[in-house]
Amino acid sequence: MAAASCTPSEDQFLCSICLDVFTDPVALQCGHNFCKDCITEHWDRSDRCQCPMCKEAFNTRPDLRVNTFISEMVAQFRRSAQQKASSSSSSSSSSEQQVFKPGEVPCDVCTETKLKALKSCLVCLTSYCETHLEPHLTMSGLKRHQLIDPVENLEDRMCLKHDKPLELFCKTDQTCVCMLCTVSDHKMHNVVPLKEAYEGEKAERETDIQQMIQKRQLKIEEIKHSVDLSKEEADREIAEGGKVFTALKESAERGQANLINTIKEKQKTTENQAEDFIKELEQEISELKKRSSEVEQVTHSEDHLHLLQRFMSLKVAPPTKDWTEVSIHSSHEGTVVRAVVQLEETFSKEMKKLLEAELKRVQKYAVDVTLDPDTAHPYLILSDDGKQVSDGDVKKNLPDNPERFSDCDCVLGKQSFSSGRFYFEVQVKGKTEWDLGVARGSINRKGTIPLSPLWGNWTIWLRNGNEYKALDGPPVLLSLKSQPQKVGVFVDYEEGLVSFYDVDAAALIYSFTGCSFTDKLFPYFSPCDNDDGKNSAPLIISPIK
Structure with a gap:
């Protein structure tokens, strides 16, 4: 249907189906007028032939003929609207409006310099600059058209099947539909105006987004809490590890000290034994030296009888010890090995305690496991x-x-x-x-x-x-x-x-x-x-x- 304007007193020249100025107007028997194509498509999609305005039913579909009188009146209104638009366009300076730039939506009516569109009409499927938008703001018929911020590809907003604006939303099929769709493919479906559907979807999306935000905020808190728990666990592990290694270190130091003391004590015993042997040997040496002096004195006598008798008494040696098998032996062999073995036993005991604690810790994460027969091998x-x-x-x-x-x-x-x-x-x-x-x-x-x-x-x-x-x-x-x-x-x-x-x-x-x-x-x-x-x-x- 052509987009035209009319004066505020000419509402009777608007089709009640397309809400636009008549194109090929026809009159029904009840007296109401419609665009020929509008009423034809309406009846094609409906089970009954009746007037959309007064609901008067017709037994047979009326033979529609164009009302030439109304058609001529509509033509006059169209010419009047065009003249008014041209006059308004010439009187306003295009320099005061923004010229269309790449990336912006142009006015579809401008013929020479394309100006930037101010609004797009979902009924006319046309975008208008400030000048050409004037009829939509002043004329009663066009005031009813739905204006939106300028958009491109307005034809995408038309129903491909009925060539009507997509003004409704079918909740049943989750798709946008035109008015004629509601009496054909989407008859008896849950259909609402686009704005209502938009508001509902917007509210639902906002709710979903808020829920997602809340979930993520909770996850952040959960992660922070997990980090806190992890830090507490790390601190406990550090403290426990410090205790264990301190105990092991002290145990090793005690073992080392005991080893040193044992070796020193054994060395002291060896030294004392050696001193006793040396004293005893020195005593025997002193006795032997004394006997040697006595022998030396006897040898100075000329009385051989006395000398022989004296030698006989000197043959008896002073009391001495057989030192042949006597020796000092080192007794340090195996001392270090025994100390290390003892330390290893201590470490093993500590390790066992650690493993027992570790096993108890992991057992806290026990889960109930059952076998899946669908995965089991047939044997x-x-x-x-x-x-x-x-x-x-x-x-x-x-x-x-x-x-x-x-x-x-x-x-x-x-x-x-x-x-x-x-x-x-x-x-x-x-x-x-x-x-x-x-x-x-x-x-x-x-x-x-x-x-x-x-x-x-x-x-x-x-x-x-x-x-x-x-x-x-x-x-x-x-x-x-x-x-x-x-x-x-x-x-x-x-x-x-x-x-x-x-x-x-x-x-x-x-x-x-x-x-x-x-x-x-x-x-x-x-x-x-x-x-x-x-x-x-x-x-x-x-x-x-």
Whole structure:
């Protein structure tokens, strides 16, 4: 419909359907006038033929003919409006208005110098500068048109099917529609004006945004609280570590002092013994020198009878000791070794205390783990409570779903973890072979699965009853003081840590460190082959005591 203006007293020349000046006006039997195309499209989309104004119904669709009188009157009004617009345009200086610049919306009516549009009309689908906007601000018919800030591509605001403005919003189909859509494709739908829909959507978006802001503010507080807790924990660890290392240092210093005292005491004993030997030897030397003097005196006599008799008495030697087997021996051998062994025993006791405390700490993160039957290899037998798994030596007829392992005798836990810390314990008593650990959710389920962090699993295993190995890159052979009967598995997702513990001995078996987790982690279990009953004992997920 052409956009034209009329004087304020000519409202009767406006079509009540398109709210614009008549184009090809037709009169119905009830006396109301409409644009021919408007009333035709309205009836095409409606079940009944009736007047949109007075609702008078017609049994048959009226034969519509253009009312030439009204048509001529409309033409006169159009010419009058154009003359008025031209007069207004010539009287106003275009220099007082801004000339259209790149990136701005131009006036669609300006023919020579394009001025910047001040408003766009959603009814006329035209953008107007200040001069050409005047009729929309002064003429009653055009005053009803909806004006918005200037926008480009106004044709995108027209219904492609009915060539009518998109003035409504269908909540049912969540799309913008025109008036005619409401009596056709969107009949009986929940339809509201665009402004109402906009206000509703705006309020909903604002609510959503505020909720998102609140959630993030809460997350900030949560993170700050976590940092505070982490600092408190760090301070406790520093203090505890200081106590432990101070105790170890003092123990080492005491051991060193005891070692020095022991060596000095032994040296003092040796020196005292040597002094006693020397005094005794000096005494004997003195006696022997005295005898030597007596012999010397006898040799000066000429009386040989007396001399021989005297020699006979001198033959009896003074009392002396046999010094042949007497010696001073160093007794320091093994002193240092014994001191170090004693220190090692002290350190071992302190280490055991630390590991016991560490195990109690990680046990705080215990989670309830159950086995997922959808992932279990067909050879495996799972208990009804999902806490035990063993190898049954017989392949069950199970659906080969994507989650199920096809070649490896293993099963995953139902629970997955993508953040934080978690811990669980597994009884391995009576088994000669097993695999334990965690695996990422995207681990290959079909075919052979190499046990390595490179393939998305962090595990340790037992083979041949006494061979323990951590399947790291490369694998690490483990030397354990005792055979674990119950194994604890601890994971710190953010820290990239997977640790295994001998629960009964409160000893650390092995730790994977510096891991990079980007996927969900699942507990991983493999009871391994039954081995003709030698390895028939089940793996049992145990409650934390």
